[in-house]
Amino acid sequence: MTVQTRAAAVIPISVTVNGRGRTLEVAAHHTLLEVLRDDLGLTGAKECCLVGECGACTVILDGRTVDSCLVLAVEADGGEVTTVEGLAPAGGLAPLQEAFLDHGAVQCGYCTPGQLLAAKALLASNPDPTLGEVQEALAGNLCRCGCYWQIGEAVLATAEAARR
Amino acid sequence: MSETMIGATPRRVGGIGRVTGGQEYVADLHLPGELHAALVTVPVAHARIRSIDVRAAEALPGVRFVTTPADLPDPMPRFGPQFVDRPVLATGEVLYHGEPVAAVVADNRETAEAAARLVQVAYDELPAIFTVAAALAPDAPLVRDPALRPNDPLATTNVLREHPIGWGEVDAATADLVIEHDYSFPMVTHFAIEPHAVIAAPDGDGLVVWSTIQHPNWLQKILATVHRLPLSKVRVIAFDPGGGFGGKQHAKYEPLVSFLALRAGRPVRLVLSLEETFQAVRRASAEVHVRTGLLHDGTIVFQDIEANYLIGAYADIADRVVGKGSYPACGPYRVPAARILARTILSHTVPSTAMRGFGNPQVNWAVESNLTEGAIALGIDPLELRLRNLARRGEAFIPFDTPADGDWQQAVRRAAELVGWNEPKAPGRGRGIAVGIKSGPTTGLSYASVRLLADGSAVVSAATSDMGQGARTVFAQITAHELGVPLDWVTVVMGDTIIVPYDQQTSASRSTVLMGNAVLAACRDVQARIRAMAARLHAVEEASVVVDAGIVRLPDRELTVVDVLKAGLGRMGGEVVGNGEARKDDEPGHPLGGSAAFFEFNCTAVEAEVDADTGDVTLTRYATVSDVGRAINPLQVRTQDEGAAIQALGHTLMEHYIFDGAGRVRNLGAIDYRIPTSMDLPLEIHSDIVENADGPGPYGAKGMSEGALLCVSAAVAAAVRDASGAVIRDLPLTPERVWRALNSEARVAVEAVR
Numbered sequence: 001m002t003v004q005t006r007a008a009a010v011i012p013i014s015v016t017v018n019g020r021g022r023t024l025e026v027a028a029h030h031t032l033l034e035v036l037r038d039d040l041g042l043t044g045a046k047e048c049c050l051v052g053e054c055g056a057c058t059v060i061l062d063g064r065t066v067d068s069c070l071v072l073a074v075e076a077d078g079g080e081v082t083t084v085e086g087l088a089p090a091g092g093l094a095p096l097q098e099a100f101l102d103h104g105a106v107q108c109g110y111c112t113p114g115q116l117l118a119a120k121a122l123l124a125s126n127p128d129p130t131l132g133e134v135q136e137a138l139a140g141n142l143c144r145c146g147c148y149w150q151i152g153e154a155v156l157a158t159a160e161a162a163r164r
Numbered sequence: 165m166s167e168t169m170i171g172a173t174p175r176r177v178g179g180i181g182r183v184t185g186g187q188e189y190v191a192d193l194h195l196p197g198e199l200h201a202a203l204v205t206v207p208v209a210h211a212r213i214r215s216i217d218v219r220a221a222e223a224l225p226g227v228r229f230v231t232t233p234a235d236l237p238d239p240m241p242r243f244g245p246q247f248v249d250r251p252v253l254a255t256g257e258v259l260y261h262g263e264p265v266a267a268v269v270a271d272n273r274e275t276a277e278a279a280a281r282l283v284q285v286a287y288d289e290l291p292a293i294f295t296v297a298a299a300l301a302p303d304a305p306l307v308r309d310p311a312l313r314p315n316d317p318l319a320t321t322n323v324l325r326e327h328p329i330g331w332g333e334v335d336a337a338t339a340d341l342v343i344e345h346d347y348s349f350p351m352v353t354h355f356a357i358e359p360h361a362v363i364a365a366p367d368g369d370g371l372v373v374w375s376t377i378q379h380p381n382w383l384q385k386i387l388a389t390v391h392r393l394p395l396s397k398v399r400v401i402a403f404d405p406g407g408g409f410g411g412k413q414h415a416k417y418e419p420l421v422s423f424l425a426l427r428a429g430r431p432v433r434l435v436l437s438l439e440e441t442f443q444a445v446r447r448a449s450a451e452v453h454v455r456t457g458l459l460h461d462g463t464i465v466f467q468d469i470e471a472n473y474l475i476g477a478y479a480d481i482a483d484r485v486v487g488k489g490s491y492p493a494c495g496p497y498r499v500p501a502a503r504i505l506a507r508t509i510l511s512h513t514v515p516s517t518a519m520r521g522f523g524n525p526q527v528n529w530a531v532e533s534n535l536t537e538g539a540i541a542l543g544i545d546p547l548e549l550r551l552r553n554l555a556r557r558g559e560a561f562i563p564f565d566t567p568a569d570g571d572w573q574q575a576v577r578r579a580a581e582l583v584g585w586n587e588p589k590a591p592g593r594g595r596g597i598a599v600g601i602k603s604g605p606t607t608g609l610s611y612a613s614v615r616l617l618a619d620g621s622a623v624v625s626a627a628t629s630d631m632g633q634g635a636r637t638v639f640a641q642i643t644a645h646e647l648g649v650p651l652d653w654v655t656v657v658m659g660d661t662i663i664v665p666y667d668q669q670t671s672a673s674r675s676t677v678l679m680g681n682a683v684l685a686a687c688r689d690v691q692a693r694i695r696a697m698a699a700r701l702h703a704v705e706e707a708s709v710v711v712d713a714g715i716v717r718l719p720d721r722e723l724t725v726v727d728v729l730k731a732g733l734g735r736m737g738g739e740v741v742g743n744g745e746a747r748k749d750d751e752p753g754h755p756l757g758g759s760a761a762f763f764e765f766n767c768t769a770v771e772a773e774v775d776a777d778t779g780d781v782t783l784t785r786y787a788t789v790s791d792v793g794r795a796i797n798p799l800q801v802r803t804q805d806e807g808a809a810i811q812a813l814g815h816t817l818m819e820h821y822i823f824d825g826a827g828r829v830r831n832l833g834a835i836d837y838r839i840p841t842s843m844d845l846p847l848e849i850h851s852d853i854v855e856n857a858d859g860p861g862p863y864g865a866k867g868m869s870e871g872a873l874l875c876v877s878a879a880v881a882a883a884v885r886d887a888s889g890a891v892i893r894d895l896p897l898t899p900e901r902v903w904r905a906l907n908s909e910a911r912v913a914v915e916a917v918r
Contacts, residue, residue: 146840
């Protein structure tokens with residue numbers, strides 16, 4: 001068995017995280033999730049299944065959602081990453097965040113960051129989704145509390161408010 | 165605002181952190197100098213350990229040490245909420261697939277995980293028991309050494325305990341129709357999206373442990389016992405769990421990690437993978453035999469129920485799950501004669517524990533399905549059969565327990581109406597209905613304190629765990645209402661045993677009732693002090709002062725609580741402190757140790773269609789109605805009920821552990837074990853509540869949050885049968901199982917059953 005831990009290659013990357021340029025030295029085998037959580041202290045992206053099935057680690061990379069547990073940090077080099085910490089304007093909440101609270105779309109909250117980012121990416125590409133489109137776009141984000149109806153309502157309400 | 169606070173739906177208290185990433189969960193916490201632990205397991209369900217060689221692992225740079233049973237006290241410390249049976253590490257034998265035999269501590273997680281794979285464990289695999297039939301076979305190997313069960317007449321069997329309960333004369337009852345079937349309920353897991361995590365650190369002459377635990381005070385007691393420390397030297401800090409559902413009630417790896425931290429002299433953290441969580445917690449599977457006696461008109465004359473729960477290798481709280489879950493097996497009906505025998509059966513499988521519904525969904529699935537079978541056989545509407553037998557308010561439907569505490573037929577009629585029960589069905593669609601009942605807490609003890617600060621803001625200390633159900637919001641609403649302060653001026657402190665007064669547990673849907681009453685009592689204590697203050701300030705008799713919902717009524721004027729507070733505290737400031745307690749004592753001689761504080765009652769009605777080519781089930785309409793007494797926060801009630809319903813669709817339609825021939829779990833993790841997603845929802849969901857303010861909690865509230873999960877399986881299976889003719893008595897109703905039922909000889913022609 002080959003065990004490679006401490007001798008892992010370290011690679012410099014430049015990445016924009018929530019609008020702020022970062023130059024980092026990351027282990028070649030570390031995922032974007034590990035770098036966000038452990039190197040940058042951005043713990044809003046959550047760890048659960050680590051196989052890209054639960055969506056708790058969802059972030060937006062260059063405009064599309066990714067499971068950050070399946071993306072190597074080096075793959076984000078030169079990219080632009082949005083995490084839940086980057087959603088709210090200073091001193092306030094983004095409309096999606098407000099809507100999640102108003103519609104009861106948050107229970108334990110552990111999946112919420114991923115849900116919010118999946119919803120943000122959806123609305124960026126489809127500002128007028130149907131409930132079915134919301135459900136399909138967020139199908140990769142598991143919620144064991146079962147807030148799916150409320151999440152759907154919150155996303156539709158956000159879309160509707162943006163059109164007004 | 166206080167007048168509208170009860171029954172209002174303010175934003176969740178603690179919600180902002182949850183939408184900004186600011187909410188801290190245990191895995192988000194990092195301590196200076198922390199080390200990382202990894203578990204060492206062997207890929208078998210049952211084995212005798214010959215030796216553990218840690219040399220290669222400890223030689224890996226970055227590894228601090230490997231702890232094996234030899235490094236722990238002798239005899240191996242054991243723990244458990246009901247039986248003191250779970251060892252800190254497997255000692256001598258591994259009793260289930262995933263039971264740790266050693267643990268590595270290293271500078272970082274990946275080194276710990278790499279080293280765990282280098283620990284050489286020599287073992288002899290032994291035959292494993294992982295079905296009820298194998299466990300009950302006369303020559304079955306024993307999961308538990310009889311020497312560990314002295315004076316136990318069942319010691320030479322795999323039955324840990326039997327729970328017989330009953331009334332009336334079942335064998336003497338005369339029925340026009342006896343319906344008798346076997347039903348099975350699968351092993352499923354909680355799958356909280358937050359995996360279990362624990363961080364332990366030495367703390368002076370004591371210990372501090374951060375855990376995703378639901379019952380911090382119970383964990384404190386377990387750790388104090390294992391480490392022989394006074395309670396005051398064990399500090400358990402429990403951040404709001406990222407979902408619990410019962411899986412995080414009781415200690416799992418906290419004793420182990422605390423031993424590792426004490427050995428390291430530094431903080432040690434263990435964050436389980438989802439796969440490891442599957443190997444740490446699950447719901448008990450069950451096989452249930454039901455014999456129901458009915459008259460021609462649908463009147464129930466007897467129920468004869470045998471429920472065999474396969475609980476796993478250690479008891480955890482599972483024997484209580486079996487006893488309490490099977491107790492109301494006859495349902496909320498007038499049943500003149502009942503015989504229930506439930507068995508708690510040991511097996512070489514992951515120890516099962518509490519899970520939302522607490523042993524009730526297993527028997528409910530069987531008994532409610534059997535009633536539908538009876539209705540079909542008699543040609544009676546399943547709705548009418550239920551209404552005919554439903555206990556009316558005040559009826560002692562379980563003769564030695566709390567009488568029916570609701571107008572339950574209201575919820576049944578409402579659910580039927582919401583699903584359009586009496587409307588014509590579209591072709592290919594079928595309907596099903598079922599009811600569920602669960603005994604609320606039988607004992608309980610909660611303390612709370614409320615501090616009204618000098619500026620009129622308030623701090624509530626209440627050790628309930630807010631794992632998503634919204635307890636924090638409910639306690640803040642009660643306090644805001646009682647003291648007349650704005651909701652966003654109330655802070656609720658939870659989850660720290662050194663700071664927050666004792667609470668027995670967060671389970672059995674108790675928190676709004678028990679802790680809610682304690683918070684209410686603490687608020688009333690504050691009110692009493694304000695009353696005395698007002699009497700002093702205004703030179704009137706205390707008896708002439710009334711304090712209610714934030715208002716102080718003097719003989720000649722009305723003031724707010726906060727006005728009186730500010731005047732009464734004066735320039736020095738300070739605060740007014742109130743304490744509250746809610747207690748439900750043991751009732752000696754009662755089969756469960758106490759009668760139900762309340763019953764959770766739910767009716768679920770479903771309309772379904774079945775794809776005959778694939779066996780896929782679509783729920784076209786879904787209604788869930790719970791009797792909640794009073795909804796302090798109706799939106800939270802709705803999300804708990806709909807969430808419970810969706811969770812139940814998991815064990816109803818898709819979830820189950822799959823074993824290989826040697827008792828290893830083959831579908832660990834999120835790829836091979838599916839839980840409901842946003843694509844698995846009913847096409848329509850209608851949830852409603854019955855509110856008669858007839859509960860024992862604040863303002864007439866009853867506990868809720870498990871009710872809507874109890875009877876989902878029976879309602880869905882009935883709808884599937886009504887739609888397609890497929891008769892299935894084994895969960896989950898996977899497409900394959902439905903397709904096979906449709907294509908087997910056992911299929912009942914739809915026309916024949918109508």
